[in-house]
Amino acid sequence: MKKKLKVLVLFDGTSPTTLDQDFSKELKTKDWKTEADVMAALGKLGHSAEHLAIYDDVDLVRQKMESCAPDVLFNLVEQFKNRTGFDQNIVSFFEMQDLPFTGCGSTGLTLCKHKGISKKILHYHRIHVPNFLVIPRGQRITRPKQLKFPILVKPVKEEASYGISQASFVQNEEQFRERVAFIHEKYNSDAIAEEYIEGRELYVSLMGNVRLTVFPIRELVFREVPPDEPKIATYKAKWDEEYRKRWGLRHLPFADNRWLRAYRSSTDAREQALFY
Structure with a gap:
């Protein structure tokens, strides 16, 4: 016992x-x-x-x-x-x-809070991360040529998607400068700009010190977002229930593409309930 x-x-x-x-x-x-x-x-x-x-x-x-x-x-x-x-x-x-x-x-808390430092550590261990740049407050806002559009711009240290919105997705120089300046002024924070990589939003929880327990993977599914728009876990996507309902955002058990296609194509509420 x-x-x-x-x-x-x-x-x-x-x-x-x-x-x-x-x-x-x-x-x-x-x-x-x-x-x-x-x-x-x-x-x-x-x-x-x-x-x-x-x-x-x-x-x-x-x-x-x-x-x-x-x-x-x-x-x-x-x-x-x-x-x-x-x-x-x-x-x-x-x-x-x-x-x-x-x-x-x-x-761990100190390292993971700074997105720039955490990405450098991941890269050192040969884990792929997007190309990125940290732009400190007070520094001239410029984009190096190797940082390709589209780009996501967000506060370097905030969490829970604070400071991330659809406007964080920038596609040209003007949008880039405006969003970096906005992060500097609005959040009194350095900004991080990273190349946008289209993909899936997965959440994996771990528990333990030496021996880790891995909990079931969850996925944030963007059911009503048009296919040509970026699927970003913005602050509203995580915390605004009305926004989540409007765009069909759901946290679901992770599965393969066939499972997701079946869920996304289903219009029957009883069928959708089976996926929970």
Whole structure:
């Protein structure tokens, strides 16, 4: 029989929080569904779970560890003071305190957040990546000739497709300069420009350290997007339910082309349900 653990679930606070603040009301809302699902799953598995929200005081973690003495931290923290750039710093605190936690370590978070650095690492290990260029703020916006159109332009460090829209797909010099300048000004961020490669949007989740568990592959299917338009996982494509419905965007189990053609050609709702 597996050991039942005492788990402290950490998640983001949207305003200053206290040590034993009750979030039972928030956990019943749609915006807190992930946190609620984690708490419920841990309880269902027989583990004892408490929660703590962090906004601007990391010392709350130390205080909670003293009073709660959990076996592990289940880390859902993605920001600090509503700024997503500091999630790796939160994890660094866990590491410095020798606290066992779930999720990626601080080095991994730092490297994967910078799209330019992560692509260089992949390329070093002979994994193919699109040709790309990082354009820092304050630098003259120019495109080297080896970077071919069409090009995708986006913030170099943002995540969850923040800063990506259909306007990110540029096909000429004017669009290129305008979009890079927009990223610099709107997001106060360096920009990365990479050659657009038509393909499929696949999601693969991994769990583990030395021995990895690979979860079933999922695909973002663009059912109503015209064939001559780029299929991009924009911010709206991920987070705007009305937009997703309008363009027939679905996350489906990955399958071969015959399976996808059968789904895309089906107009019967009962037939489409079979593909889930």
